[in-house]
Amino acid sequence: MxxxxxxxxxxxxxxxxxxxxxxxxxxxxxxxxxxxxxxxxxxxxxxxxxxxxxxxxxxxxxxxxxxxxxxxxxxxxxxxxxxxxxxxxxxxxxxxxxxxxxxxxxxxxxxxxxxxxxxxxxxxxxxxxxxxxxxxxxxxxxxxxxxxxxxxxxxxxxxxxxxxxxxxxxxxxxxxxxxxLDPLDSLVGTEMLLDLADKSESHSTEREAARALSGRLGGIPLALRLAGCCVSQPLSPLPDFESFREALDRDFESVVDRAADASIRPRTDDDSRNLVMQTWEVSLDALERQGIPHVRSIMRVLSCWAARPVPVGLLSPKVLLRTHGQEDGPWDGLAVERALRALNAVGLIDTINENPVARPVEGNDFYHWASDARAHSCIVLHPLVAEVNAVQLDRSPDRGRSWAAAVRCLGALRGTWGTEATAGYWQLVIPHITSLVARLPAAYSELFEIAVNTHMYLSKYLRLSGQYEPGYRSAMGLHDRLDSFHPSGKTRFLVEYEYAEWSWHMSRLEEAGELIAEACRLAEISLGPADFLALMARELAIAIHAERGFLESGEQMARELCEELEGKHEFPQLSMQAHHHLATILRESGRLRDAEGHSRKAVQLAGEIDVPAFTKAVVHHEMGVILWHRGHLDQARKLLTEVMALQKKHLPPWHPSILITRYDIASIHGIQGNRMRALVEFMDIALIEQDLLGGGHRNTLQTKHQVGQIMVEMGELDQAETVLREVEEGQRTQGLLGRSADVLSTRHELVHIKAQRGKYAEAHRDWRQILEEEKSSLGAEHPSTLRTQYNRAISWAALGFPGVARKEMRRILSARRRVLGEDHYETRQAAQMLTDLTRLPPEGWRFGGFGRRNIPTNRKARRTTGPTLKVPRD
Missing domain, CATH: 3.40.50.300 (P-loop containing nucleotide triphosphate hydrolases)
Incomplete structure (x- = not known):
C-alpha cells in the first residue's frame, strides 16, 4: 500500500x-x-x-x-x-x-x-x-x-x-x-567567541584560550555561538573559555577521542555532530550546576518530537512530574519556564509566536481557516540541535522517562478538544504526533496504546479542517508500526479502522475495503458484535462497499443493520447513519421514492438527538441530493444552499464537504440552463480538489467530468474530449473501473462528442453497448439507463429512422412516468421530444439540433463524510 x-x-x-x-x-x-x-x-x-x-x-x-x-x-x-x-x-x-x-x-x-x-x-x-x-x-x-x-x-x-x-x-x-561556506578559521572563530562573551577587550591569555576553544570546536559557527553564550552567562560555573574547554575534554572523553581525528576542521557531518554534541552537553552541565534543574530532561523530551515549533504549553508540568518525579526538584509552571529561559539564554532553543490558522493580514486567504485563535508561544530547536539531542536520547538511561513524557504530554491534549483557541494548537502538533509514532521504540507497547488514542483526536481535527492527505499519511504511519508492538485487540482495531477511513476519504477504495474487513473481524473478536465500535465499523464497511459500486450487497448490509438497530435506543446516532447509508445506496440504485423515505427517517433522527452540526449537514445534504434526482430542483437547491451555509459556520472553505455541496448546487444550475455559471464553478472546484486531494481522486475526476460535459453542451468538443480522456485515464489508473456508473457516464459523454461531429452510426453503436452494460449493472429502468436510451432514440432520428425513434421515445416516456413521476423534468423532456419527433420532418433531424440534447445528471452524488468515531479516554 x-x-x-x-x-x-x-x-x-x-x-x-x-x-x-x-x-x-x-x-x-x-x-x-x-x-x-x-x-x-x-x-x-x-x-x-x-x-x-x-x-x-x-x-x-x-x-x-x-x-x-x-x-x-x-x-x-x-x-x-x-x-x-x-x-x-x-x-x-x-x-x-x-x-x-x-x-x-x-x-x-x-x-x-x-x-x-x-x-x-x-x-x-x-x-x-x-x-x-x-x-x-x-x-x-x-x-x-x-x-x-x-x-x-x-x-x-x-x-x-x-x-x-x-x-x-x-x-x-x-x-x-x-x-x-567553510568552517571559520581560527582567528575569526576566536573573534566570534570573544564578541559573544563580551570579552573583546580581553588580555592575551583569554584570547589564547578562545583561540584554543575555537580550534577544538572546529570553527563551526553554531557550536561557537553556544559556547560563547554559555561563557557569557552571569554566575556561570564555566566563566571562561579555558574552563569550558577543560570541561568538554573531562566529561565526555570517549566522544572527544572519537572526534579527535577530525582535527580543527571536521571533514564529515558525523565528525561535526560529535563535536557539537559535546558542546551542547557541556552547556547543560553548566546550567545544572548553576542550580537550574530539568534542562536536560526537557531537551530529551523535545528530542522525541519533530524538529518543528513546539507549543510551550505542550510541556505539561503535571505529566513531567508523573514521569520524572522530583529527584531534581519540583515540577511546576515556574520551574519549566525557568528551564526554558535558561536554554534560550545559552542558545539551545529559540522562542517564537505561531498562529498557523489565523487569517493573513494581506493576500488571498482562501487556504486559511477563518479563525480568531490566538498565537501560541513555541520552542524552536535548530535541526542540528534536534538531531544531536536525539542521539543523546538513545544513549540516555532515562530514555524511558523521556518517551513516556513525550507521549503523555501529547495525550493530555485530548482534554483540550473543541475550543476555538485550540485549533492552532492541534495544527502545531501534527508533525510531533506523526514523528513520535514513527520513532517510538518497540519496547514501549503501553505508550503506543496511548499514542493511538491521541491519534484518534488528531484524525478528528484533520477531518474537520479538511486536511485529508496529511490524515491519510498519518494513519498509514500508525498502521505501519502495528507489528512493532504488541497492542491489545481494541487498539489494533482502532488503527485498522482509522486507516480504512482515511483510505476511503482518499479514494483508495480497494485498500479501504481490505482494511475495513480486517477491522470488522477484529471488532467482532475483541469487542463483540453488539459493541458500539463494532457497529461503527459495519457502518463504514457499508459506505466503502457502496462507494466501490457493490450496490446490491451494500443495500443488504445496510438493511440488516437498520433492522438490528431498530428499537435500540442506546445507539440512535448509529440508526440515523444506517438509514442515511441506505438512502444513499437506494438513490444510486435509482429507487428514489424508497431513498427519500429512508433519508427523511435519518433527518428525523438527526432532529431528535444531539448530533454535531457537521453530522446534521451530512444527512440534510443527502435529502437535498435526492430531491434533485426526483426532479424538485428549486427545492433541492434551496436545501443544499442552507446546508452549505451550515457547513461554512464550522468548516474551512476548502473542506471537501463544502466542495461537494458546491458541486451539487452547480449541477442543478447546469440542469436549469445556467451553463456558464456551472462551468466556472466546476472548474474552480476541480482546481481546489486537485490541490487538496490529488488529480486521481474520484471527487476530482467527477468534477472534471462535469467540466467536460458542459463543454460538450457548449460545443467546445476538442477541449471537452481532452478533459474527458484525462478522466477516463484517471479512472483506469486509480483503480476506479469498478465504479461502473462513473465510467459509463464518461464514455457516454465521449459518444456525444462523436454524435455532434456527425458520426451517427458509430455513436449509435456505442450507445447500444453502453445501454447493455447499464441494463446489466444498474437495471433496465434506472434513470441513467433511461438517459442512454433517450439519446440512442434521438440517434435513430438522426440516422433517418424517425418512426423507430418515436417508438423508443414512447417506451422511455412510459418508463420515466413510472420511475420518476409525471412532473419530473426528465419526464417532461421525453414528452416534448416525442412531440418534436412527430412534428418535425425527417430531414430536419441532426444530433444536437434544436438544443434537445439530454443533460445527464450527476450519476453519483458523493457522501460528504464518514462516521465520527468516539474514542474513550484512557
Missing amino acids: GAHPPAEFAPVSLRPPLNLRPRRLHGRDTELAGLGAGDLQPLMGKITVLHGMGGIGKTALALTIAWPMCRRGVRVLWVQASQADSVRAALRQIAMQLGGPEVQAREMAADNLNAADLAWEALHASAKPWLLVFDSADNPAEIERELGPGWLEGSEAGAVLVTTRQESSDLWPAEAGKVK
Whole structure:
C-alpha cells in the first residue's frame, strides 16, 4: 500500500525569521559582498545556491542578506524547504498572495497546474522585485519528485537564494551560481567567541584560550555561538573559555577521542555532530550546576518530537512530574519556564509566536481557516540541535522517562478538544504526533496504546479542517508500526479502522475495503458484535462497499443493520447513519421514492438527538441530493444552499464537504440552463480538489467530468474530449473501473462528442453497448439507463429512422412516468421530444439540433463524510 503523493495545504508563514538573525555575522565578509551585501540588484535574475555542512551558518548569512532588504520594503519570501510538503504549501501560498484575481482566473481556465507552476507564474508576473529564499533545501531530489523539475527557476522579476547541504551540480539548475561556506578559521572563530562573551577587550591569555576553544570546536559557527553564550552567562560555573574547554575534554572523553581525528576542521557531518554534541552537553552541565534543574530532561523530551515549533504549553508540568518525579526538584509552571529561559539564554532553543490558522493580514486567504485563535508561544530547536539531542536520547538511561513524557504530554491534549483557541494548537502538533509514532521504540507497547488514542483526536481535527492527505499519511504511519508492538485487540482495531477511513476519504477504495474487513473481524473478536465500535465499523464497511459500486450487497448490509438497530435506543446516532447509508445506496440504485423515505427517517433522527452540526449537514445534504434526482430542483437547491451555509459556520472553505455541496448546487444550475455559471464553478472546484486531494481522486475526476460535459453542451468538443480522456485515464489508473456508473457516464459523454461531429452510426453503436452494460449493472429502468436510451432514440432520428425513434421515445416516456413521476423534468423532456419527433420532418433531424440534447445528471452524488468515531479516554 504505497503512500499517495503528499499535498499538504495548511497555512504557512512566508516571512523571514529575522529574530534568528545573528547580532553580528563573523567571517563571511567575502561571501556577503559577493551576494550584494543586502542589495537586491546584484542578485536579480539569478539563482544562488549557498551550500555547506549543517550548522555552518548558511541560514545566518541568508538572514543577514534579507534583513536590509526587509528594512527597505523589498518583498522577501522565506520558504522552509526541509520537506517537500512545506515547499508545496509555501509555493501554493505564494501563488495565492502574489497572483490575485488574474491568477485565480487562470487557475480556473487551466486544467492541471501544480503549486510550483502557479507560484512561478505569479512570481514572473510580479511588478515588484522580490527575493525568494529556499532555506534548508537539503533534499532537492525529493522536492523535484513531488513538485516536478520546475520547482526552482530563475526570473528577471526577482532573485532566488537557496541554502542547502547538497553541493552536487546535478541537483541544481545549470545556470545556478554556487557559494560554499567553510568552517571559520581560527582567528575569526576566536573573534566570534570573544564578541559573544563580551570579552573583546580581553588580555592575551583569554584570547589564547578562545583561540584554543575555537580550534577544538572546529570553527563551526553554531557550536561557537553556544559556547560563547554559555561563557557569557552571569554566575556561570564555566566563566571562561579555558574552563569550558577543560570541561568538554573531562566529561565526555570517549566522544572527544572519537572526534579527535577530525582535527580543527571536521571533514564529515558525523565528525561535526560529535563535536557539537559535546558542546551542547557541556552547556547543560553548566546550567545544572548553576542550580537550574530539568534542562536536560526537557531537551530529551523535545528530542522525541519533530524538529518543528513546539507549543510551550505542550510541556505539561503535571505529566513531567508523573514521569520524572522530583529527584531534581519540583515540577511546576515556574520551574519549566525557568528551564526554558535558561536554554534560550545559552542558545539551545529559540522562542517564537505561531498562529498557523489565523487569517493573513494581506493576500488571498482562501487556504486559511477563518479563525480568531490566538498565537501560541513555541520552542524552536535548530535541526542540528534536534538531531544531536536525539542521539543523546538513545544513549540516555532515562530514555524511558523521556518517551513516556513525550507521549503523555501529547495525550493530555485530548482534554483540550473543541475550543476555538485550540485549533492552532492541534495544527502545531501534527508533525510531533506523526514523528513520535514513527520513532517510538518497540519496547514501549503501553505508550503506543496511548499514542493511538491521541491519534484518534488528531484524525478528528484533520477531518474537520479538511486536511485529508496529511490524515491519510498519518494513519498509514500508525498502521505501519502495528507489528512493532504488541497492542491489545481494541487498539489494533482502532488503527485498522482509522486507516480504512482515511483510505476511503482518499479514494483508495480497494485498500479501504481490505482494511475495513480486517477491522470488522477484529471488532467482532475483541469487542463483540453488539459493541458500539463494532457497529461503527459495519457502518463504514457499508459506505466503502457502496462507494466501490457493490450496490446490491451494500443495500443488504445496510438493511440488516437498520433492522438490528431498530428499537435500540442506546445507539440512535448509529440508526440515523444506517438509514442515511441506505438512502444513499437506494438513490444510486435509482429507487428514489424508497431513498427519500429512508433519508427523511435519518433527518428525523438527526432532529431528535444531539448530533454535531457537521453530522446534521451530512444527512440534510443527502435529502437535498435526492430531491434533485426526483426532479424538485428549486427545492433541492434551496436545501443544499442552507446546508452549505451550515457547513461554512464550522468548516474551512476548502473542506471537501463544502466542495461537494458546491458541486451539487452547480449541477442543478447546469440542469436549469445556467451553463456558464456551472462551468466556472466546476472548474474552480476541480482546481481546489486537485490541490487538496490529488488529480486521481474520484471527487476530482467527477468534477472534471462535469467540466467536460458542459463543454460538450457548449460545443467546445476538442477541449471537452481532452478533459474527458484525462478522466477516463484517471479512472483506469486509480483503480476506479469498478465504479461502473462513473465510467459509463464518461464514455457516454465521449459518444456525444462523436454524435455532434456527425458520426451517427458509430455513436449509435456505442450507445447500444453502453445501454447493455447499464441494463446489466444498474437495471433496465434506472434513470441513467433511461438517459442512454433517450439519446440512442434521438440517434435513430438522426440516422433517418424517425418512426423507430418515436417508438423508443414512447417506451422511455412510459418508463420515466413510472420511475420518476409525471412532473419530473426528465419526464417532461421525453414528452416534448416525442412531440418534436412527430412534428418535425425527417430531414430536419441532426444530433444536437434544436438544443434537445439530454443533460445527464450527476450519476453519483458523493457522501460528504464518514462516521465520527468516539474514542474513550484512557
